[in-house]
Amino acid sequence: MAKDTPSSGKEQEVVSRRAVVGATVGGVGAATLVGVAAAAAWPESSGGGGGGGNSTGGSSNGTDDTSKFAVWDPNTQPPEDFKAVDPVLPPAPAETVHDITLTATEHKGEVALGVVQELWGFDNKVPGPVLRGKQGDQFNVTLKNEGAIGHSVDFHASLVAPNVRMATIQPGEELPYPFKAKHHGIYMYHCGTAPVLHHIGAGMYGAIVIDPPDLAPVDYEFIFVQSEFYLGEPEGVGDYDKMLNEKWDLVTFNGFANQYVYDPIEVDLNKRVRAWVLNTGPTNISSFHIVGTIFDTVYKEGNHLLRPGDGNNNGGCQVLDLMPAQGGYVEFTFEEAGLYTMVSHRFSDVPRGAAGVFKAGEFDLPTDGDMGH
Numbered sequence: 001m002a003k004d005t006p007s008s009g010k011e012q013e014v015v016s017r018r019a020v021v022g023a024t025v026g027g028v029g030a031a032t033l034v035g036v037a038a039a040a041a042w043p044e045s046s047g048g049g050g051g052g053g054n055s056t057g058g059s060s061n062g063t064d065d066t067s068k069f070a071v072w073d074p075n076t077q078p079p080e081d082f083k084a085v086d087p088v089l090p091p092a093p094a095e096t097v098h099d100i101t102l103t104a105t106e107h108k109g110e111v112a113l114g115v116v117q118e119l120w121g122f123d124n125k126v127p128g129p130v131l132r133g134k135q136g137d138q139f140n141v142t143l144k145n146e147g148a149i150g151h152s153v154d155f156h157a158s159l160v161a162p163n164v165r166m167a168t169i170q171p172g173e174e175l176p177y178p179f180k181a182k183h184h185g186i187y188m189y190h191c192g193t194a195p196v197l198h199h200i201g202a203g204m205y206g207a208i209v210i211d212p213p214d215l216a217p218v219d220y221e222f223i224f225v226q227s228e229f230y231l232g233e234p235e236g237v238g239d240y241d242k243m244l245n246e247k248w249d250l251v252t253f254n255g256f257a258n259q260y261v262y263d264p265i266e267v268d269l270n271k272r273v274r275a276w277v278l279n280t281g282p283t284n285i286s287s288f289h290i291v292g293t294i295f296d297t298v299y300k301e302g303n304h305l306l307r308p309g310d311g312n313n314n315g316g317c318q319v320l321d322l323m324p325a326q327g328g329y330v331e332f333t334f335e336e337a338g339l340y341t342m343v344s345h346r347f348s349d350v351p352r353g354a355a356g357v358f359k360a361g362e363f364d365l366p367t368d369g370d371m372g373h
């Protein structure tokens with residue numbers, strides 16, 4: 001189980017990455033990187049305001065009292081020792097049979113600097129643990145409910161009878177969910193208990209990666225799960241009326257607004273990087289883009305759309321577009337030393353937290369903090 005999660009045993013790696021940032025930029029902190037990497041994209045204020053979210057015009061979230069909701073101030077500065085969730089995706093374990101226990105719980109967690117919500121999740125994580133195997137592997141999942149309300153799990157990577165395997169179980173119960181991963185891809189899993197929108201919106205989702213048989217070796221593999229949050233009261237659960245009305249407050253990669261802006265991902269130049277991306281929604285779209293790069297390889301929903309040598313005459317891709325529950329990967333290299341901002345190019349989501357930074361190679365930070373993007 002533990003070996004299937006990207007966050008296990010990675011603390012040291014995070015620490016060393018952070019140390020390199022400090023050494024390289026002469027102790028310039030995460031707050032400076034926020035300004036340098038995203039100055040033009042950041043609002044002076046608002047963006048995370050209560051009842052803000054997707055402004056589709058006219059629709060009400062059903063309450064006049066938006067003051068009760070938690071609010072994220074996007075100008076909040078991270079502590080110097082801020083550590084992002086490790087985005088490294090470890091390789092699939094050698095075993096072909098994966099015995100996995102997933103525990104459904106409710107817990108308190110921070111989704112943006114200073115914003116704590118009651119989260120419904122798997123293994124006390126939002127997103128839940130990343131699972132990985134190869135095409136043809138057997139997954140013997142056991143769902144345990146250690147929460148206070150009914151939950152369930154729905155693996156999009158499985159071919160099973162929903163009324164049997166995806167049944168809601170009550171607190172204290174458990175349910176076996178065995179399946180064979182017959183089709184490769186990056187799939188969503190989520191709680192399917194009614195109202196599903198509320199359970200997913202409160203955090204009950206995760207990714208399972210089933211490697212294609214011809215997956216080429218790369219220098220770095222990362223995974224980014226995009227999801228949006230609909231802030232409820234401070235330390236309360238996400239607001240269901242906001243979810244129904246598509247008024248999200250935060251858009252995050254791996255469950256925390258701007259975390260890779262505060263704690264950039266370090267890579268060497270001219271190395272091949274693969275970024276797996278899954279959009280778990282529950283409702284928003286994703287338009288994954290990295291400023292200053294072109295993707296030369298794109299895999300989406302079980303299919304290679306672009307790959308060097310496939311006869312495409314050096315075609316390039318700027319965005320991996322993902323509807324809710326879709327996923328794929330892109331590959332690219334950084335050719336010049338610098339800071340490369342990743343975003344969802346649905347740009348109203350950027351001031352809501354859908355941004356991150358890759359720090360490629362060694363360089364001196366500019367002093368005026370303007371990247372012109």
Ligand SMILES: [Cu+2]
Pocket residue numbers: 104120150151152191192193199204
């Ligand atoms: Cu649930």
